[in-house]
Structures are given as structure tokens and as C-alpha cells.
Amino acid sequence: MIRLFDTATGEVRPLRQRREGEVSMYVCGPTVYGPPHLGHGRFALVFDVLRRYLMWCGTEVVYVSNITDVDDKIIDRAAREGTSPEEVARHWEDVWWGAMDRIGVLRPTADPHATAYIDDMVTLVGDLIERGAAYVLADGIYFDTSSVADYGLLARQDLESLQAGARVDVDDTKRSPTDFALWKLAKVGEPAWDSPWGPGRPGWHTECVVMSLDLLGPGFDLHGGGQDLAFPHHENERAQAVAGGETFAGHWMHNGFVEVAGEKMAKSLGNFTDLADLCDRHDPRAFRLLVLRSHYRSPVEVSDTSAADASRALERLDAFARRVGEITGAATVPDPATLDSFRALMDDDLDTPGVMDLVFTSVRRVNAMLDDGDRDAAAPLAAAVLEVCGAMGLDVHAAADGDVPAVMADLARRRDEARAARDFALADSLRDQIQAQGWVVEDTATGTAIRRS
Numbered sequence: 001m002i003r004l005f006d007t008a009t010g011e012v013r014p015l016r017q018r019r020e021g022e023v024s025m026y027v028c029g030p031t032v033y034g035p036p037h038l039g040h041g042r043f044a045l046v047f048d049v050l051r052r053y054l055m056w057c058g059t060e061v062v063y064v065s066n067i068t069d070v071d072d073k074i075i076d077r078a079a080r081e082g083t084s085p086e087e088v089a090r091h092w093e094d095v096w097w098g099a100m101d102r103i104g105v106l107r108p109t110a111d112p113h114a115t116a117y118i119d120d121m122v123t124l125v126g127d128l129i130e131r132g133a134a135y136v137l138a139d140g141i142y143f144d145t146s147s148v149a150d151y152g153l154l155a156r157q158d159l160e161s162l163q164a165g166a167r168v169d170v171d172d173t174k175r176s177p178t179d180f181a182l183w184k185l186a187k188v189g190e191p192a193w194d195s196p197w198g199p200g201r202p203g204w205h206t207e208c209v210v211m212s213l214d215l216l217g218p219g220f221d222l223h224g225g226g227q228d229l230a231f232p233h234h235e236n237e238r239a240q241a242v243a244g245g246e247t248f249a250g251h252w253m254h255n256g257f258v259e260v261a262g263e264k265m266a267k268s269l270g271n272f273t274d275l276a277d278l279c280d281r282h283d284p285r286a287f288r289l290l291v292l293r294s295h296y297r298s299p300v301e302v303s304d305t306s307a308a309d310a311s312r313a314l315e316r317l318d319a320f321a322r323r324v325g326e327i328t329g330a331a332t333v334p335d336p337a338t339l340d341s342f343r344a345l346m347d348d349d350l351d352t353p354g355v356m357d358l359v360f361t362s363v364r365r366v367n368a369m370l371d372d373g374d375r376d377a378a379a380p381l382a383a384a385v386l387e388v389c390g391a392m393g394l395d396v397h398a399a400a401d402g403d404v405p406a407v408m409a410d411l412a413r414r415r416d417e418a419r420a421a422r423d424f425a426l427a428d429s430l431r432d433q434i435q436a437q438g439w440v441v442e443d444t445a446t447g448t449a450i451r452r453s
């Protein structure tokens with residue numbers, strides 16, 4: 001059974017499953033108002049790796065991840081651009097899914113949108129007021145954090161020390177600095193929905209508790225997100241569930257930050273924290289490899305140097321796949337000992353750095369065996385390497401030498417997408433990028449074909 005660190009208990013413990021053979025998980029998705037950055041990419045990759053591993057083990061995974069499509073930041077951007085919040089949210093959601101596809105993240109089982117759940121949120125807020133866990137102020141409805149006995153569980157602090165550390169705004173009328181808005185009454189011109197307290201919109205923390213319980217039911221198995229969400233976002237979700245008498249997530253999993261290398265580089269590159277930018281500059285698989293090489297609770301450092309290093313490691317894996325292509329096939333049974341080691345590493349709080357060591361050590365062993373002409377010994381181990389890479393979502397290309405490398409194939413795919421969307425300026429610029437790297441671009445019936453010039 002897989003063991004994972006649980007933020008609520010502060011220890012690594014078995015992931016208890018509500019139903020055998022199934023894991024239900026909710027991962028907080030993006031607020032869609034701008035381009036996804038590396039932090040978004042990391043949480044998406046960490047939970048994608050967990051999901052894929054569970055699936056590889058034969059577990060059915062119900063993976064819910066929301067889209068926050070109503071938020072102050074969306075409203076502000078729409079006002080700045082002279083467009084509507086709906087338009088802003090729609091555009092940046094498209095960009096989000098495009099970026100997720102590029103880094104190979106599987107689409108969620110369900111992707112609930114906040115605006116589709118407003119009625120349920122209004123019901124919850126009304127219920128919390130009735131239970132004495134929420135109160136009405138001039139600008140909205142607030143949750144009373146003192147109504148939950150163990151408030152602060154996910155912050156690993158008690159209410160008193162959280163209150164002492166909280167920032168207090170001058171115009172705050174809340175009873176306590178840790179109290180938070182459940183419902184914000186609308187100002188003129190803001191998007192608004194009817195409620196018994198007047199037109200307004202839900203607070204962010206209310207959205208996730210309502211959608212996770214609706215789609216996964218009480219006591220679902222795992223709730224996850226970046227470590228910056230543990231407090232206050234997840235704590236506030238949990239507090240509403242507790243105050244509403246619901247059993248909430250059984251396990252809380254949070255991933256570490258992304259660190260972008262030295263100040264000098266950040267300054268000279270400006271937008272290096274942009275996920276699409278990283279995929280443009282390097283093999284789009286490189287970020288997954290960097291994420292796998294770090295433990296999910298540790299920071300991962302992303303720089304041009306580390307991404308280039310990861311890209312070279314991927315080239316070695318591709319070369320390996322080509323070399324072993326002849327000796328492995330569907331009939332080759334992967335080496336059981338290697339798969340056992342893989343399982344043991346993953347079950348121990350997702351030791352993906354250990355898994356990557358296992359992969360690259362095995363690659364060297366297979367190469368040595370093949371150098372010695374020992375194909376029979378090499379085949380099962382090679383098949384195990386390919387099996388593990390597949391389970392981690394690392395797409396290894398076994399294409400023959402001279403075939404199109406991943407970066408170029410990605411540019412060609414994006415050119416086809418741009419043409420389909422009739423964005424010919426972008427399509428032309430992508431063609432120029434492909435040609436600049438020494439490739440010939442041809443239009444065929446099946447889309448862009450490229451070959452070395």
C-alpha cells in the first residue's frame with residue numbers, strides 16, 4: 001500500500017482508500033487570468049505522476065481539478081483590457097489546457113467550474129449562518145474561525161498563534177483576522193449572482209469545498225495542491241466542511257515550491273517563470289524529468305542549465321530506446337526485481353529521485369550488457385526501464401536516428417494548431433523558428449511535415 005506524507009498529521013502514513021481499488025482525489029486547479037507559471041506546472045506534474053502510478057498499479061483514479069473562473073484578478077484584468085470576465089476566463093482556460101497538454105498532464109476526470117456551482121455555494125453559506133459558524137457584515141458573509149475547535153490543523157498552529165501572526169487591514173471589520181469571506185457583495189459593475197444577502201459572488205475557499213464534496217462525496221481519499229495552499233486555502237475549506245458537519249478529505253498532500261535560478265538569470269530572462277516559455281526553450285519533457293528528480297516535498301530548481309541538462313538526459317533515454325528497440329517487444333517480460341524496486345520506492349512517499357536513479361543505473365547496466373553481446377540478459381531489464389518511464393509519464397521516443405526530435409515535433413504540432421485557429425501570424429513565426437534550426441517545412445494532407453535540410 002502506498003504511504004504518503006499527510007500534512008494534517010505531519011507524518012508519512014498509508015493512503016487509506018474509501019473503496020478498494022479506487023482513489024478519489026481533488027487537486028486545486030488554476031484561477032484563469034494569466035499564463036501558467038512553473039509553480040502551476042509543478043503541482044500539475046506531481047499529481048499527474050501520483051495519478052499515473054496509481055493507475056499503473058491497477059487502481060481506478062477519480063481525479064477532480066477545478067477551474068476558478070470568477071475572482072478579483074479575473075475582474076481586474078477584464079477591466080484593464082476592456083473585455084468581460086467571462087472572456088478573460090475562457091481565453092486563459094484554453095491557454096491552461098494547451099500548456100497541460102504540452103507537458104503531458106492527463107486531463108482530469110472532472111474539471112468543475114466555480115460559476116456552475118453558485119447555487120450550491122449559496123446553500124452552504126446559508127447553512128453555515130444557521131449553524132452559527134458565519135456572520136453578516138456590510139460587505140459580505142464571513143466565516144467565524146473560532147467555531148472550529150481544531151482550526152489551524154493544516155498550518156500545524158493553533159488559532160491563537162495564527163491570529164497573532166495575521167495581517168490586519170485598517171478597514172477590517174471582521175471579528176478575527178483569521179475569519180474569511182464566504183460571500184462578497186458585489187460592487188457596481190462586478191459580476192454578481194443573487195443570494196438571500198444581496199447580489200454577490202462566492203469566496204474562493206467556498207468553491208473548492210462545495211465542488212469536491214459534490215463530485216467525490218464525503219470522506220474522499222486525498223486533497224492536494226501546492227504547499228502555499230495548505231494555509232489558509234485548504235484550512236478554510238476544511239473548516240467549512242467541519243462546521244457544516246461533513247467528513248472531508250482523508251489525506252492532505254502538498255508539493256514544494258519551484259526555485260528559479262540566480263537573480264542574474266531571472267533579470268536577464270524576465271519571463272523565465274512562464275511555463276510555455278520553458279517548453280519553447282527546452283524539450284517540453286524536461287520539466288517532468290526535473291520534477292521527478294526532486295522529491296515532491298522539496299523545492300525544485302529550474303534554470304536554463306538544469307533544463308538543458310534534463311534535455312540531454314532525455315536524449316540519452318531516447319537513444320537507449322532506439323538501441324533496445326530490436327531486443328524488446330510486447331512479448332518481453334520486464335525484469336520483476338526492477339519493477340519491485342520501483343514499486344517500493346514509489347510506495348515510500350513517492351521517492352521519484354530514487355526511481356530516476358534506478359532508471360539511469362539500469363540504462364548503464366543494459367548498455368554494458370549489450371556491449372558484451374549479452375542480449376538475453378539485457379532484454380528484460382531494458383523492458384523494465386521502458387515500463388517505469390511509461391508509468392511516470394516520461395514519453396521516451398524510440399524513433400530511428402534522423403527522425404524528428406521532440407522539440408521540433410512540438411513546434412510543428414503548434415504550427416498546425418495555429419493554422420487550424422487561423423492565427424497565421426503565429427503559424428508563420430513557428431515556421432520561421434523551425435527553419436532557423438535547419439529544418440525544411442512542408443505542408444501535407446496530415447499537417448506540417450518537417451525534415452532536415
Ligand SMILES: [Zn+2]
Pocket residue numbers: 028029208233
Ligand atoms: Zn481549492
